[in-house]
Amino acid sequence: MTAADFQALLPFMCVAAAAVIVMLVISFYRNQTLSAILTLAGLLVALASLPIAWSHAPRAIPPLLRVDSFALVHLALLLVGTVAVTVFSQRYLEKYRMERGEFYILLLLSALGALILAAADHFVAFFLGLELLSVSLYVMVGYIFVKEKALEAAVKYLFLAGLTSALLLFGLALIYAALGSMEFSALAAAVAGAPDGLSPFLVAGMLLVFAGAAFKLSVVPFHLWTPDIYQGAPAPVTAFLATVSKGCVVAVLLRFFAPLDPASQTGLFSALAAVAGASMIVGNLLALLQDNLKRILAYSSIAHFGYILVAFLAGGENGPAAATFYLVTYFAATLIAFGVIGYLSPTDQEADTVADYRGLFWRRPGSAALLSIAIFSLLGLPLTAGFMGKFFLVAAGAAAGLWPLLIILTVSATLGIFYYLRIIIAMYSGEGRKSEGRTADAPFAPTSATVLVLLAVLLIVIGIAPEPLLAFIQAATTLAP
């Protein structure tokens, strides 16, 4: 390892060091604010070190990681997401007077796993990152263990994630059996060397790896855990689950499948197309039946990752850029939604039914406005970032000629209007009596208010002027075939 290698790895080292420092500090002095500040400092230093790492990109850290501009863009996105989750967690955990410092250790470790996934260039790094991410998440999902739903969600997540880790490992073993190597580049070489078809071992292995990743993305048919766990987990953890733990898997999948040519791998890609189509339809249809805001967002996230898979299937030059851009818009909107839900939740129960939000605008106009912007963006209304995200997805899909999927996307996204507007209507109806909905009265902490408003401004700015961000992402996410 040279000095340049270390500089390229600075973001990872900052996050890892922050985890150890927080652990040592809470051993001697327990203070939730201090733990949160240390965590934030670690994450912000990691963000600040990204330009240093950028100056050395692209740099392979053999054999596990590859720090290139694609990885760094995703690293920045994941770190920003984790910063927002840290800020939301601070106030949320304060409501439950428990020993809370450990939460930040778990959050940092989970984020480190996500960062490793975004830069993985080797199956060992892939598995290591995924496990680091999941094992910390098991505990985070059940962290407020005095709430009964939280333990249920944690146990469900543990079993299902354990099962998918097994699937993933079996897939990796099959790929290793076929290739004799665990590097992504060996996979690319094998694909280039066999234009007329891959060995059945390799295809089965890749399908199993995709199944493992699909569980994390919660796309149909691996989506069953999503609504229960979104509902049971504390709102900031749900925000983390919905954004960071999914974004990093998209990054690793983009890199993993980049060498494949859709035209020559029809079997594999028709399986992916079926998953994408089913996710869009099932996610949007089942969201219609829900009365719980967290469950609606869970089902809609299933649909959103179906949309992202369209860009993923489109591949080529525009695919990775469109998927990354969509991730940015999805991250911002989802973080706002769960941040606001976390804030409005009283201690005894989460404020998560649609009825809780009745008349919210008349009681808490600020929260209602933030939530509305997030929902409009998730819905994809023009002038919000979500519209631009969908636009570039459709453009990428159209360039690749994925017409059946695009028709499903358009039709099923229209269904989204029904369940998203139900929330909006609930918020703006009623007269603002306190008895109308069960939400907390406490004002927003200045830190979280800043983060929420910044995210909302970001959504609008991207929605009006997407070119700079898109040009940046397009330049950065071009993956070498």
Add this chain to the structure above:
Amino acid sequence: MPDAPYWPFLVYATLVLTVAGGILVLSSLLGPRHQERVTGEPYESGVPPTATARLRLSVKFFLIAILFVIFDLELVFLFAWAIAIHELGWPGFWGMVVFVFILAAALVYEWRMGSLDWTERSAQARLRERREAFAKRQQENAAP
């Protein structure tokens, strides 16, 4: 790899299914069927069982066992390093220093959390206190 013959695998799979299925079928055919008053009781060499098997064991043993397994597993890496110490040189040494430092930090955390105290005030007691404090707080919130 793809050229390897498949039939040994099929033979093996058939054997597995035959043996496992055979054992299940035979034991259900030949096994005892009677259901008497003491059939379900555990056999303790002819002596009637006296108490329930659900004893209360100190959770302490469990915790110590877990801690031992964790540290034991981690220390295995030290052996791997010791074998290759000359090949790895100073970079390997510094890598190990970082590794041992993180282990030591974990040990400090464990010690400060009271996992190593063999006294009345165990981690379980603290957990209970926390639960009670939370319940009290809930009541306070509900009261007004």
